[in-house]
Amino acid sequence: MKYRRPKRALNSAETVTLRMERMAQGGDALSHLEDGRVCFVSGALTGELAEVVLSQNKKDYAKGFAKKILEPSEFRTTPQCPFYGKCGGCSLEHATLEFQLESYRASVEELFRRFAKTELPAGWKIHSGSPYGYRNRARLVRVGKGFGFRETQSHRVIPVSSCKVLTSGINKAIAENVFPNVPELSVFDNGNGKISYYYKGMESAEFEKFAMNSVQIEDVSISMDSASFFQSNLEVLPELVKTVKKAAGTGEYLIDLFSGVGFFATVLQKNFKKIVTVERDANALFHANKNVPGAHNVSSPAEDWLAQNDASGADVLIVDPPRTGLPPSALEAIAKADPKKLLYVSCDPATLARDFRLLSENFGYKILNAEGFAFYPQTPHFEMFLELKRS
Numbered sequence: 364m365k366y367r368r369p370k371r372a373l374n375s376a377e378t379v380t381l382r383m384e385r386m387a388q389g390g391d392a393l394s395h396l397e398d399g400r401v402c403f404v405s406g407a408l409t410g411e412l413a414e415v416v417l418s419q420n421k422k423d424y425a426k427g428f429a430k431k432i433l434e435p436s437e438f439r440t441t442p443q444c445p446f447y448g449k450c451g452g453c454s455l456e457h458a459t460l461e462f463q464l465e466s467y468r469a470s471v472e473e474l475f476r477r478f479a480k481t482e483l484p485a486g487w488k489i490h491s492g493s494p495y496g497y498r499n500r501a502r503l504v505r506v507g508k509g510f511g512f513r514e515t516q517s518h519r520v521i522p523v524s525s526c527k528v529l530t531s532g533i534n535k536a537i538a539e540n541v542f543p544n545v546p547e548l549s550v551f552d553n554g555n556g557k558i559s560y561y562y563k564g565m566e567s568a569e570f571e572k573f574a575m576n577s578v579q580i581e582d583v584s585i586s587m588d589s590a591s592f593f594q595s596n597l598e599v600l601p602e603l604v605k606t607v608k609k610a611a612g613t614g615e616y617l618i619d620l621f622s623g624v625g626f627f628a629t630v631l632q633k634n635f636k637k638i639v640t641v642e643r644d645a646n647a648l649f650h651a652n653k654n655v656p657g658a659h660n661v662s663s664p665a666e667d668w669l670a671q672n673d674a675s676g677a678d679v680l681i682v683d684p685p686r687t688g689l690p691p692s693a694l695e696a697i698a699k700a701d702p703k704k705l706l707y708v709s710c711d712p713a714t715l716a717r718d719f720r721l722l723s724e725n726f727g728y729k730i731l732n733a734e735g736f737a738f739y740p741q742t743p744h745f746e747m748f749l750e751l752k753r754s
């Protein structure tokens with residue numbers, strides 16, 4: 364398989380032969396140059412010997428791409444996507460799903476060792492589903508008459524006629540090109556035949572017609588729209604719901620922070636008498652009020668709500684922040700509120716490990732259960748769940 368050289372000016376186009384030691388964060392393999400510097404290599408796998416073209420030659424580290432694999436790994440596979448190596452969406456398509464799952468495991472464990480000085484519970488479970496055709500949400504960028512995705516290491520957009528990780532519904536929407544004049548289009552496939560769309564500046568009548576959607580999870584229909592956040596792997600999502608439900612159990616008072624359309628509160632509402640959801644995106648409030656009508660649904664940054672309200676007395680507090688993790692003031696306020704159970708859902712294991720370190724060192728939190736969810740195969744992204752308790 365050929366990797367195209369990044370378009371940016373190269374510091375050095377030197378070719379070196381390297382043995383890959385392990386996978387690093389972000390889907391590159393890690394190796395060392397003769398002078399001792401770490402070299403991150405795209406397109407290579409643990410154990411492989413490869414001819415590597417250096418694309419960045421920094422003082423402390425180098426980066427390169429595998430031009431030729433001299434000794435391939437038994438876990439190497441042929442990428443299915445014609446844009447692979449060029450489109451910035453995927454970086455692990457040259458590895459089997461089995462290898463990808465083990466890389467996620469190794470990478471999360473390493474992050475917890477490095478950032479949190481903690482071992483995850485032995486044999487922690489990883490849930491996974493289809494390696495392709497899973498992604499039910501996409502933001503498409505206009506290029507020419509069609510759509511595309513951002514190129515690796517650049518802001519340029521390459522035209523993409525179809526994408527292997529997207530659901531067939533979203534690929535059909537790309538082919539149909541329903542809104543030919545919009546520069547960006549958010550598309551959502553509810554897994555049940557309904558595709559919804561959102562573009563900036565959409566008028567409210569159009570929003571009603573094209574953006575509104577709903578997702579069925581177990582026996583609950585969850586109202587959402589294409590402008591708001593919603594999870595993007597509907598095949599594995601029920602596993603996360605089961606895990607969160609089991610950990611949450613039943614109780615009097617549930618707080619769901621970074622709640623989107625009130626997602627976790629919706630599936631847990633039968634089990635709690637008093638519920639508060641807090642979400643920054645004002646657009647999501649309409650849905651939270653519909654999805655969890657008995658709750659106090661708040662449109663606010665979680666850190667502001669925590670600063671202005673007494674969050675103590677919760678049986679369960681769920682946080683599901685964006686990749687940046689918890690703002691420090693929110694983390695401190697949550698620990699002070701001292702919920703009986705703290706459930707942390709994370710789409711970035713690095714910030715999760717960072718936050719867990721603060722929770723454990725400053726407030727005595729321990730991990731009762733950890734589970735992983737391969738929501739984004741072929742990419743280095745990975746979802747984690749931690750059930751935490753104060754000792």
Ligand SMILES: C[S@@+](CC[C@H](N)C(=O)[O-])C[C@H]1O[C@@H](n2cnc3c(N)ncnc32)[C@H](O)[C@@H]1O
Nearest residue numbers: 592621622623626642643644664665683684685
């Ligand atoms: C990973 S999503 C999770 C949403 C929801 N829990 C779900 O599963 O659908 C993170 C959510 O946090 C929201 N968000 C980002 N920063 C926030 C903040 N400071 N306070 C509250 N919500 C925030 C985003 O708008 C997004 O809806």
